[in-house]
Amino acid sequence: MNLNSIPAFQDNYIWVLNNDNGRCLIVDPGEAAPVLSAIQEHNWQPEAILLTHHHNDHVGGVKELRQHFPALVVYGPAETQDKGTTQVVAEGDTMTILGHEFSVFATPGHTLGHICFFSFPYLFCGDTLFSGGCGRLFEGTAKQMYQSFCKINALPDDTVICCAHEYTLANMKFAVSILPQDLALNEYYRKVKELRAKNQKTLPVILKNERRINLFLRTEDADLIDVINRETNLQHPEERFAWLRAKKDNF
Template identity: 50%
Template sequence: MTPAPIPAFADNYIWMLPAGGGRGTVIVDPGDAAPVLAAADAGGWRPDAVLLTHHHNDHIGGVATLRERWPGLRVVAPEDERIAVATERVAEGARIEAAGRDFQVIAVPGHTASHIAFYGNGLLFCGDALFSLGCGRLFEGTPAQMLASLDRLAALPDDTLVCCGHEYTQSNAAFARAVDPDNPALARRSEEVRTMREHALPTLPVALADERACNPFLRVDAPAVRASIAAWAGNQALSRVDAFAALRRWKDGFRA
């Protein structure tokens, strides 16, 4: 079953994945307990486990309240002492089972030092590492780390559904069009996103194949993207990592 994004705050998504055949449910990155409790009450389900991708409060802030409601709730998190609500810590290469589904843990440092993603069942819960048409800001990691993390995610199967932590797609599309204006796949995705948001629909999840075709942060080796980066940076001889770093700096200061 396709996971459902539960809106929270201004633009966060908390992901809800029903169990295979049971009443238990996997919840990913519940920064706010209220929308999870409302969804659980409306749907008659309870969480089997919470998966956390990184320590930022808009991804973990609701866990304590959820554990008050369900005291035995399992909380799987990265190896990071800043996540005090964890009941179980995992790192690169770990495999976990939750609500009858198996997930592989992938280390994706860059946005934060201890950021992880959960991959399994054709789904990628990637927090703030990879966004549709974008990627996370580099708060704790280096450009080399983030690029390596995105390379790992981009190597997953085409039909992987990307379930990220924010509804940033429309603003990311504006930047992506500035970088890669002649990309027909990006033009189609941008129009699709515009229509979705006009009808208050989520733009996620999205197939990884679409992201590889459209997302400039996954296309740093594409000649058109590299030419745009070189023109913006005023340097035609950038290394791959330096080109990615310049692209991220460009996005940080971009205003549509």
């Protein structure tokens, strides 16, 4: 399977997986035009769409794509039923697409019905995890998002995380502000600044590396706990996660 990212809007990525025969699936098509252009350029034959949640910048292109390809199966959570989903999926469901099995797990936080799709090595996580950060809590709670992160963190080291937005630079700026002496954070921040200065992508990312540079995956980290304890004493990792999210909201 070949992984492709299609830029959309200001900072979205629409992910496409294709096999060597050109059959493909499309993840979170917020708009149709760049996807249709890529389909024509590569002579792809789309067979399915995966939707992680209901926000328009992830579902806005579904209707037009299905007009061009009426046989497309659209998999999504219940919250996307009015966005073009033809097959509702939920935690624990599996489906076979392009000969590969995909598993679904619930990752509430950004929205209440948010889901992720996993087919090793690829994780399509929508707006749950970003490189160096996590999604905003528009509908869910910090505790829910923490639990969602725990599910992602339980995946294999070499999981390829396909986030939906190019937010890495801002996330790493925040991370370094929290732990300014952290060597791993500073090195990754420098690398990301170089990539973005050249207008190059920072995604996808590997889970093993993300564990080193994403503070939201480091809620048991002694250095982070020390910083938090200077301000307040939080005993539980989900409380520290909430502290981080609140800090990021006001950064």
